[in-house]
Amino acid sequence: MNEIGLKELLYKMADDLLILGHRNSEWTGMGPLLEEDIAFSSMAQDKVGQSLALYTILHQLGEQDPDTVAFTRNAGQFHNCILVELPNQEYDFSLIRHFLFDMADALRWEMLTQSSYEPLSLLAKKVRGELRYHTLHATTWMKQLGSATETSIARLQQSLTTVTPFALAIFEESPYEKEIIESGVFEGEKVLMEKWKLKIADVISQTQLMLPDWKTITPMLGGRTGKHSEHLQPMLEEMSEVFRIDPTAEW
Numbered sequence: 001m002n003e004i005g006l007k008e009l010l011y012k013m014a015d016d017l018l019i020l021g022h023r024n025s026e027w028t029g030m031g032p033l034l035e036e037d038i039a040f041s042s043m044a045q046d047k048v049g050q051s052l053a054l055y056t057i058l059h060q061l062g063e064q065d066p067d068t069v070a071f072t073r074n075a076g077q078f079h080n081c082i083l084v085e086l087p088n089q090e091y092d093f094s095l096i097r098h099f100l101f102d103m104a105d106a107l108r109w110e111m112l113t114q115s116s117y118e119p120l121s122l123l124a125k126k127v128r129g130e131l132r133y134h135t136l137h138a139t140t141w142m143k144q145l146g147s148a149t150e151t152s153i154a155r156l157q158q159s160l161t162t163v164t165p166f167a168l169a170i171f172e173e174s175p176y177e178k179e180i181i182e183s184g185v186f187e188g189e190k191v192l193m194e195k196w197k198l199k200i201a202d203v204i205s206q207t208q209l210m211l212p213d214w215k216t217i218t219p220m221l222g223g224r225t226g227k228h229s230e231h232l233q234p235m236l237e238e239m240s241e242v243f244r245i246d247p248t249a250e251w
């Protein structure tokens with residue numbers, strides 16, 4: 001097993017979850033409905049908890065402890081895709097991001113139940129249950145708002161067009177992709193992306209929304225190698241403020 005490749009996979013998953021968990025938490029008290037405040041807060045808590053589990057595995061592989069890894073790195077040291085760090089904007093943007101990311105995330109964890117790396121496969125079998133609620137929430141609102149009024153359809157369509165190039169970068173391949181696949185740790189980003197496209201198309205077909213032509217989209221790559229938007233560093237400073245004040249604070 002290529003340990004460097006395994007760590008890269010764990011880091012990008014953990015960083016995605018930590019950063020999006022923080023973005024989701026920003027909807028607390030700000031959602032269009034009380035139930036959406038609760039839903040996004042709950043999903044945020046799940047994501048941060050899942051990131052902690054992944055950082056814990058990394059610690060067992062010799063990396064620094066989870067708090068240090070989560071709260072002391074700068075933006076260039078994070079492996080998350082750019083999609084998850086973008087500011088929330090309006091609710092339609094966050095819903096589309098939630099839908100596109102969580103469909104990919106659920107499929108990734110499902111694939112990882114078959115991982116040759118036992119700590120990851122055992123965690124995947126636990127996490128996939130949590131993600132059923134996330135994907136149900138996303139698809140329910142996509143179907144409702146994607147077939148409701150002209151305004152809701154137009155707003156979701158605009159956000160879908162805006163977010164899709166960032167969503168395709170979820171599947172940015174690792175330099176160690178071949179080794180990860182050959183060792184049985186993970187089937188690979190290409191396989192995941194094709195599964196995701198089918199799932200996304202199925203849900204969109206039940207709405208009045210239109211998927212863009214995948215071949216015409218240029219993915220917004222770079223996040224996996226530390227090349228982020230201007231939004232990540234300020235967010236990290238805000239996210240780590242409590243830790244910097246009191247390093248003994250617990251998650």
